[in-house]
Amino acid sequence: MLNTFKIEILGKPYSLKGDTSRAELEALKSVLDKKTNEIKGKLQALPYSDALVLLLLNVAGDYVKENINHKNVTDTIHERTKKLIQLIDQNL
Numbered sequence: 001m002l003n004t005f006k007i008e009i010l011g012k013p014y015s016l017k018g019d020t021s022r023a024e025l026e027a028l029k030s031v032l033d034k035k036t037n038e039i040k041g042k043l044q045a046l047p048y049s050d051a052l053v054l055l056l057l058n059v060a061g062d063y064v065k066e067n068i069n070h071k072n073v074t075d076t077i078h079e080r081t082k083k084l085i086q087l088i089d090q091n092l
Contacts, residue, residue, distance in 0.1 A: 010036060010051055035059050
């Protein structure tokens with residue numbers, strides 16, 4: 001079932017529909033609001049479409065950083081797990 005959710009981005013209302021939960025849509029709204037507030041001073045001097053692009057670039061930048069961080073953590077866990085398995089095998 002598609003959920004409908006109203007959100008405001010840079011002062012303009014949007015209606016979103018998706019099969020995500022209300023909690024996920026609330027989290028999306030929270031991220032957009034946080035990013036908008038972080039760059040608010042820069043947004044006021046820009047046309048709406050340019051402000052949307054700046055907002056998009058900031059959100060995408062955070063997404064890329066998080067993916068890199070996630071990969072680094074996953075790689076570290078994988079390497080440590082491998083070392084632990086080797087230690088266990090050596091001591092059996």
